Amino acid sequence: MLFSSFILLSTFGLTACNSDDNKTQVSKPPVLPDTGFVIVGHRGASALRPEHTLASYQKAIDDGADFIEPDLVPTKDGYLIARHESEISGTTNVSSLTQFADRKKTKKIDGLDYTGWFTEDFTLNELNQNVKARERIPQYRPTNTTYNDQSSIPTLEQIIELADAHYKKTGKIVGLYIETKHPTFFQKQNLAMEDRLLSALAKYKYTREIAPVYLQSFETTNLKYFHEQLARKKSLKHAKIIQLLDSPNAIPGDLQDQATPANYASLATPQGLKDVASYADGIGPSKTYIFSNNEFKQTNFVKDAHAAGLKVHPYTLRPENGFLPDYLKCNQIATERCDSGALKEFENFYKAGVDGVFTDDPALARKALNQFQK
Structure with missing residues (x-):
């Protein structure tokens, strides 16, 4: 009511x-969160809770994120669930469950071999049978392991309902910044995610009419498909497309089969960015496209992307020494937080003119933004 x-x-x-x-x-009317600078809770507030859990997303919302970011992979029966990769031995307890011991496999995905347990070999019902989330990088975030085995793998619908419930309670809109993982691989497995994703988003009034929904991918073909479908059907009122950039020499999965595949470096040139702008609204580069890891020297990337009409949302700003550039570390203990260095890194990117950031600690990003805007 x-x-x-x-x-x-x-x-x-x-x-x-x-x-x-x-x-x-x-x-x-409520103010959309992308009318200004945006803070994206990368896999939730994953510096503080195991990533891609409802607890992590809720923590990000509570800590002031404008968007929460689910990575989506499919189950065997076509449900879209949130995991960083479909191989889940590093993010769940599945390897310890004897009833699923025979599901261990080796697969080649985008040219690389992976061994473990894969979501596409499980039904959603099976994954709900005692498969629980765990901290993905305990070597950097040992305190997060205290939350191990407490959360199930969430579905896309559960994530939408979480954000919608927060809106109904507080009136604050939190956007969804959704990544489709390895779309070409899953298309070849007859588990294409694109239409399933669009249908699920259109089913809810929150994602259909109220909240901004950003669709991102490291591939290009599925983003062009999203662009065409959204333009034709107009099913999502506030949808935008974001092209992600991996390391410069890497090649998008959909382009690896082409005779003359283009790497990410080619997408990051002034002409490449103009080409991206024909189907995308923004670009999500690794932060090293903007600053070197070893020195404080800004590139022309932000200027070139803005000249092409693209928003710039770099990834991923994290608070631990192990993830900070050398010139900002507090010490050499990788697991220790270095809030002073992290705040300085946020400030550097704000000064560089980016339009938003992906971060594992939205509260720290918000603190830095408030200080920067004083």
Whole structure:
């Protein structure tokens, strides 16, 4: 009832009588979180909770993220679930479950061999049978292991419902910044994610009409498909497309089969960025496209991307020494947080003119932004 009233007030306005000056007041519609600089909770607040869990996404929301970022992979029966990769031995307890011992396999994905347990070999019901999330990088985040085996792998629908529930409770819109993982590989497995994703997003009013939804990928072909489908169907009111950039010499999975494949370095040139702008609204580069890991020297990337009409959202800013550039580390203990160095790194990227950042610690990013904007 509260949600319905909120929408009615936002749509038609509310006339109220002020006892002091008797002026008419009109309620305003909610402000979309991407009208200014955006803070993206990378896999949630993954510096503080195991990534891609509802607890991690909720922590990111509570800590001031404008967007939460699920990476999506499919199950055997076509459900979209949140994992960094479909190989889940490093992010769950699946390897310890004897009933699934026979599911261990080796697969080649985008030219690389992976051995372990893969989501596409499990139904959603099977994954819900005692498969629990674990910290992916305990060597850097040992304290996160205290949350191991507490959370199931969330579905896309559960993530949408989490953000929608927060909106209904607080009136604050939190966007979804969704990555499709290895789309070409899954298309070849008859588990294409694109139409499933668009259908799921269109099913909910929150993602269909209220919240911004960004669709991102390290590949190019599926982003062009998203661009065409969104332009034709207009099913999502606030949808945008983001091209991700991996290391310069790497090649997008969809282009590896082509006779003359283009690497990410070619996409990052001024002409490459103009080509990207024909189907995307923004670009998500590794942070080293903008600053070297070893010295504070800015490249022309932000200027070139803006000249092409693209927003720039680099990844990933993290608070531990092990992830900071050498010139910002507090010490050489990789597992220790270095908030002073992390705050300085945020400031450097804000000064560089980026339009948003991916971060594992949205609260720290928000603190740095508040200080920068004073």
